[in-house]
Amino acid sequence: MPLKTYRTKTTAWGRFPVVEGQMLRSERLEAATENATLCRGLGRSYGDSVLPAKPEDLIVDASLADRILAFDQESGVLRAEAGLSLLELNRLWLRRGWFTPVSPGTQYVTLGGMVASDVHGKNHHVDGCFGEHVTALKLRVADGRIVECSDTHEPELFRATIGGMGLTGHILEVEFRMKRIPSPWIWEESERIADLDRMVAGLKDAAEQWPMTVGWLDCLARGPSLGRGILMKGRWAEPDEAPGKPPAWKRRFRVPCEFPAIALNKASMKAFNLAYYYKHYQPRLRRIVHPDSFFYPLDMLDQWNLVYGRRGFTQYQCVLPHAYDNGPARRFLQMFVASGGMGFLCVIKDCGPEGKGMLSFPRPGVSIAMDFPVHPEKTRVLIDRLNELVLAEGGRIYLTKDALTRAEHFRAMEHRLDAFNAVRRRWDPEGRIRSAQSVRLLGDRI
Amino acid sequence: MKAVILGATQGMGRAVARLLAERGARLFLLGRDGEQLARSARDLEIRGAEGKVQIVRCDLLDTATFTPALDAATAELGAFDTVIVTSAMFATQEELEADPELAAKLLLADFTNTVVFCEEARRRLLAAGGGTLCVFSSVAGERGRKPVLLYGAAKAGLSRYLEGLDHKFRAEGLKTVCVKPGFIHTSMTAGLKPPPFAGQPSAVAPLVVRAIDRGTPEIYVPPAWRRVMWVIRNLPRRVMRRAKF
Numbered sequence: 001m002p003l004k005t006y007r008t009k010t011t012a013w014g015r016f017p018v019v020e021g022q023m024l025r026s027e028r029l030e031a032a033t034e035n036a037t038l039c040r041g042l043g044r045s046y047g048d049s050v051l052p053a054k055p056e057d058l059i060v061d062a063s064l065a066d067r068i069l070a071f072d073q074e075s076g077v078l079r080a081e082a083g084l085s086l087l088e089l090n091r092l093w094l095r096r097g098w099f100t101p102v103s104p105g106t107q108y109v110t111l112g113g114m115v116a117s118d119v120h121g122k123n124h125h126v127d128g129c130f131g132e133h134v135t136a137l138k139l140r141v142a143d144g145r146i147v148e149c150s151d152t153h154e155p156e157l158f159r160a161t162i163g164g165m166g167l168t169g170h171i172l173e174v175e176f177r178m179k180r181i182p183s184p185w186i187w188e189e190s191e192r193i194a195d196l197d198r199m200v201a202g203l204k205d206a207a208e209q210w211p212m213t214v215g216w217l218d219c220l221a222r223g224p225s226l227g228r229g230i231l232m233k234g235r236w237a238e239p240d241e242a243p244g245k246p247p248a249w250k251r252r253f254r255v256p257c258e259f260p261a262i263a264l265n266k267a268s269m270k271a272f273n274l275a276y277y278y279k280h281y282q283p284r285l286r287r288i289v290h291p292d293s294f295f296y297p298l299d300m301l302d303q304w305n306l307v308y309g310r311r312g313f314t315q316y317q318c319v320l321p322h323a324y325d326n327g328p329a330r331r332f333l334q335m336f337v338a339s340g341g342m343g344f345l346c347v348i349k350d351c352g353p354e355g356k357g358m359l360s361f362p363r364p365g366v367s368i369a370m371d372f373p374v375h376p377e378k379t380r381v382l383i384d385r386l387n388e389l390v391l392a393e394g395g396r397i398y399l400t401k402d403a404l405t406r407a408e409h410f411r412a413m414e415h416r417l418d419a420f421n422a423v424r425r426r427w428d429p430e431g432r433i434r435s436a437q438s439v440r441l442l443g444d445r446i
Numbered sequence: 447m448k449a450v451i452l453g454a455t456q457g458m459g460r461a462v463a464r465l466l467a468e469r470g471a472r473l474f475l476l477g478r479d480g481e482q483l484a485r486s487a488r489d490l491e492i493r494g495a496e497g498k499v500q501i502v503r504c505d506l507l508d509t510a511t512f513t514p515a516l517d518a519a520t521a522e523l524g525a526f527d528t529v530i531v532t533s534a535m536f537a538t539q540e541e542l543e544a545d546p547e548l549a550a551k552l553l554l555a556d557f558t559n560t561v562v563f564c565e566e567a568r569r570r571l572l573a574a575g576g577g578t579l580c581v582f583s584s585v586a587g588e589r590g591r592k593p594v595l596l597y598g599a600a601k602a603g604l605s606r607y608l609e610g611l612d613h614k615f616r617a618e619g620l621k622t623v624c625v626k627p628g629f630i631h632t633s634m635t636a637g638l639k640p641p642p643f644a645g646q647p648s649a650v651a652p653l654v655v656r657a658i659d660r661g662t663p664e665i666y667v668p669p670a671w672r673r674v675m676w677v678i679r680n681l682p683r684r685v686m687r688r689a690k691f
Binding site for chain 2: 004005006008023024025026027028061064067068069070071081092
């Protein structure tokens with residue numbers, strides 16, 4: 001029987017924008033992608049990177065294609081269909097002593113999505129992006145052929161697909177190297193940090209000794225306490241430190257419905273940020289924690305995106321090159337606060353070297369990510385100003401989070417775009433594969 | 447446990463097979479598409495199924511495939527103790543009304559041929575001294591309803607058959623488990639508007655496995671559908687004539 005497509009309104013995690021398109025959801029990804037415009041996974045990217053450019057475009061939901069096809073006990077190389085979620089991977093492999101080489105901040109992502117976004121995690125300064133650990137990919141390219149690519153076979157297609165937002169071909173299978181872990185628990189040290197200088201210095205120092213680091217920022221603090229927050233450092237616990245039993249399934253809570261717009265205001269955000277900061281009243285904490293609390297604190301709250309109400313929200317994430325002082329990060333935060341930006345959550349992380357992904361986001365520098373609700377007029381203006389600043393500092397933005405950047409800003413930030421588009425044109429001369437985002441930013445035609 | 451599963455490559459069958467594999471069950475897969483079966487077999491092996499997961503072609507629309515498929519399962523597993531059937535055809539009422547050929551096929555697959563398959567499986571389970579036959583019917587068979595008129599009629603027949611089977615053979619050691627799913631988010635229901643109490647396969651599968659372990663003759667999944675269907679079964683005709691569900 002032919003697979004059934006259906007027309008629906010679709011959106012991603014930010015719930016902005018909402019776009020109409022054709023969808024198809026099937027376990028049989030190879031068959032499903034035959035006439036597809038784009039594939040999507042669990043929809044945890046924030047903006048329009050998984051949305052159709054026009055209502056006739058067919059978007060394939062790959063999340064049901066989640067079979068594991070091979071696993072090598074010796075090398076840890078695992079091959080699976082692209083829809084396998086990190087949640088399932090962790091559930092099965094943590095207790096066997098293996099973990100994904102790189103993990104983003106949520107488990108609700110698919111392997112295909114992790115490749116397309118070339119996700120980075122708390123260990124970026126040591127292990128780079130997910131793409132560094134991918135050994136091979138199986139794609140359905142635009143002309144319908146199925147192509148296997150790797151560092152040695154079709155390397156150009158391989159490098160363009162890593163971080164290529166699914167625009168080079170539909171990712172069918174992912175093969176990557178898992179990492180051995182001494183125990184499934186995390187040894188965490190967290191520190192309260194009084195200002196931005198100390199935060200950046202703290203990240204830099206921690207990077208020398210810790211395989212995983214990240215900072216949370218109180219993004220409403222200003223003046224001398226601009227950039228204050230909590231610095232978290234972690235490593236896998238050794239067997240003699242860890243509890244004898246594997247981590248239990250953590251109970252989740254669910255946001256029951258869309259919050260009214262009024263719920264998220266300056267006062268509530270301030271209260272949240274203050275509470276988060278002062279909850280960590282000890283100057284320094286050392287403890288063994290559940291891997292879910294360390295890697296995926298927000299996953300404990302199902303549908304947390306509903307907190308932002310009907311209009312939805314966006315995340316702004318950029319990376320600013322290192323400077324001899326912390327000028328870029330400071331100017332960025334000052335600009336954000338001065339523009340009346342209100343962030344709910346703000347995360348800071350120092351990035352290591354650029355990886356092999358042709359259009360991958362991370363580069364050496366400081367990455368800052370913040371969530372804020374979408375306001376019909378104000379948000380676009382705010383993002384324009386932030387982008388101008390990032391451009392002036394020589395930084396770049398993360399496509400996976402973006403919904404509102406202007407094409408001219410993106411092109412000015414991305415000197416790599418022409419090379420990336422050249423590879424795409426070679427594999428997809430007619431421009432069949434596209435997304436709302438690729439039309440908005442990458443110059444794709446409808 | 448030695449289980450034969452018809453329909454393990456997709457939807458609920460996939461979720462149930464995975465749970466059994468994680469417990470180290472021996473599995474044998476029946477289905478239409480050899481390539482899909484082979485992929486699912488590998489997935490189940492890596493997840494912990496005992497030994498090699500063997501596969502054989504078996505199509506609900508082709509009764510001639512039933513005996514050879516179950517013969518192959520017997521040859522591979524020896525006597526098996528569990529047979530699970532999750533395969534079925536599905537189409538919306540509009541599609542079935544528009545295409546009488548499709549409707550005839552669906553009625554054949556979801557009632558007649560499923561029963562024929564179950565009869566074959568029943569004989570083998572009884573010959574081996576008993577076991578469990580778990581078959582997926584549907585809440586659609588609980589009441590004549592406008593949006594699931596034809597599909598529901600086939601499922602109603604299947605549910606009755608399974609009920610009778612349980613009455614007749616439980617004393618001889620054959621436990622029949624009739625699973626009645628409400629709305630579950632699978633590729634079968636993709637694009638349909640989910641009603642309240644819709645469930646996920648991974649959340650529902652453990653309930654099905656528990657019912658198989660206990661030999662529960664009838665189970666609604668998600669469980670809330672037991673009450674929902676009680677209400678719908680008891681609505682007067684004049685309400686059902688007007689109702690859209």
